[in-house]
Amino acid sequence: MNALCLPDHLAPLLMHIEPLLAAADKYQLGEAVSMDWSGSEVVDIHLEGTTFKVAFNPSESEAQGLEVRDQWIAPYPTLAEMQQQVAANPALVVCGLPTEQGCVDIWHHLGEARAVYCHHAGASEPQRAMLLAALALDYPLEDAVTLSRAHARGYLESHADGYGETGWPMTRALFPRPLTANHPECDELGWASKEVAVSPFATVERDKLALYPVVDTAQWVTRLLDLGVKTTQLRIKDPSEPTLPAQITTIVEAGKQHGAQVFVNDYWQLAIDNQAYGVHLGQEDLETADLAAIQQAGLRLGLSTHGYYEILRAAEFAPSYIALGHIFPTTTKDMPSKPQGLNRLALYQKLIGDAFPTVAIGGIDLSRAERVWRTGVSSVAVVRAVTQADDPAKAIAAFEDILVRNPAE
Ligand SMILES: Cc1ncc(COP(=O)(O)OP(=O)(O)O)c(N)n1
Numbered sequence: 001m002n003a004l005c006l007p008d009h010l011a012p013l014l015m016h017i018e019p020l021l022a023a024a025d026k027y028q029l030g031e032a033v034s035m036d037w038s039g040s041e042v043v044d045i046h047l048e049g050t051t052f053k054v055a056f057n058p059s060e061s062e063a064q065g066l067e068v069r070d071q072w073i074a075p076y077p078t079l080a081e082m083q084q085q086v087a088a089n090p091a092l093v094v095c096g097l098p099t100e101q102g103c104v105d106i107w108h109h110l111g112e113a114r115a116v117y118c119h120h121a122g123a124s125e126p127q128r129a130m131l132l133a134a135l136a137l138d139y140p141l142e143d144a145v146t147l148s149r150a151h152a153r154g155y156l157e158s159h160a161d162g163y164g165e166t167g168w169p170m171t172r173a174l175f176p177r178p179l180t181a182n183h184p185e186c187d188e189l190g191w192a193s194k195e196v197a198v199s200p201f202a203t204v205e206r207d208k209l210a211l212y213p214v215v216d217t218a219q220w221v222t223r224l225l226d227l228g229v230k231t232t233q234l235r236i237k238d239p240s241e242p243t244l245p246a247q248i249t250t251i252v253e254a255g256k257q258h259g260a261q262v263f264v265n266d267y268w269q270l271a272i273d274n275q276a277y278g279v280h281l282g283q284e285d286l287e288t289a290d291l292a293a294i295q296q297a298g299l300r301l302g303l304s305t306h307g308y309y310e311i312l313r314a315a316e317f318a319p320s321y322i323a324l325g326h327i328f329p330t331t332t333k334d335m336p337s338k339p340q341g342l343n344r345l346a347l348y349q350k351l352i353g354d355a356f357p358t359v360a361i362g363g364i365d366l367s368r369a370e371r372v373w374r375t376g377v378s379s380v381a382v383v384r385a386v387t388q389a390d391d392p393a394k395a396i397a398a399f400e401d402i403l404v405r406n407p408a409e
């Protein structure tokens with residue numbers, strides 16, 4: 001069991017944290033969290049044998065663990081200053097930095113600062129409460145910060161007009177927007193972004209997007225197309241594979257002949273050169289791949305995500321689909337993040353709604369497909385469930401029987 005221990009001076013947060021933990025329990029969003037009192041001046045969070053500390057606005061002598069700055073007195077520091085400070089200090093978390101028209105939350109990610117921005121900050125105690133509850137539920141910091149802003153806004157709205165959300169935040173409009181080059185106010189705010197702005201990507205045909213096998217040879221792709229699969233991906237992880245360019249040429253041609261949506265994983269330049277149907281990229285590719293070139297060449301773009309912040313960040317680039325993973329444990333790929341599980345998946349799907357098609361991936365087999373499909377995702381991507389099936393044709397047919405959308409939906 002995880003534990004969240006509050007110091008006495010934060011006792012007023014209890015009335016906000018308890019309903020959040022109750023909601024997390026109801027939606028089964030993670031391990032149960034027990035509440036306790038901290039012997040120190042700061043918050044202690046115990047997760048699977050590790051403990052870390054969170055301090056709000058600590059003085060230099062108190063600083064230990066995460067240092068959350070959320071109280072601001074004019075004149076406020078500039079966003080550019082705070083971006084630099086957070087980039088240099090992995091422990092610093094900036095919440096609700098006031099700007100001319102809103103507020104910014106900033107945290108450290110691999111030597112850089114990342115941020116979300118919105119026009120209305122919401123209420124501060126619910127914001128702190130969600131930050132702590134989400135950390136105790138083992139959400140990564142970026143998701144805890146993002147959720148905490150959404151909850152702060154939902155809480156305030158619910159008290160202003162009775163229509164907001166006091167429980168777990170679900171409505172996209174409450175969530176802040178990541179500051180990327182695609183945010184219209186990015187330059188005006190003085191946020192230095194590494195990516196370039198890009199127009200929306202070409203769309204996919206949703207009715208061809210139910211089963212999405214991901215395979216590692218062109219031979220597999222052509223075999224799947226012959227079996228009637230309408231969406232698939234070539235995922236060869238060795239960039240020095242000598243047959244890579246030829247395999248990409250083969251699958252692009254085969255996809256066209258079959259009227260299928262064939263994606264190329266990773267190799268966006270070869271995908272453009274071959275006028276592929278689409279390319280699938282990961283989060284780390286967003287800063288290095290030439291997204292504008294992919295978009296201008298008319299290729300579809302699928303993006304991997306692993307939580308709230310990454311979903312919102314991916315949405316800023318208006319991709320052709322958003323992949324959500326990994327849902328269950330997998331042996332196909334080493335994953336730095338934890339499996340999301342079906343309940344978190346259902347909430348991500350609700351957040352995205354109809355804005356983008358979604359693809360669930362990771363550890364999905366025939367026994368789990370129906371429960372995944374019921375969350376409302378647009379597609380189910382599988383590796384082993386097809387490539388290691390005794391009879392892949394039979395497995396594909398069985399998936400297709402499950403992945404059927406009711407026409408009324
Ligand atoms: C449909 C789909 N979803 C997720 C992934 C994973 O992409 P990525 O995070 O870039 O990791 P690699 O596949 O490159 O190892 C995917 N390929 N397809």
Ligand SMILES: Cc1ncsc1CCOP(=O)(O)O
Pocket residue numbers: 214325326329330331332333361362363364381382383384385
């Ligand atoms: C490529 C990838 N990205 C996230 S999980 C995964 C592998 C999924 O493989 P499997 O369906 O065999 O678990």
Ligand SMILES: [Mg+2]
Pocket residue numbers: 265266280281282
């Ligand atoms: Mg990749």
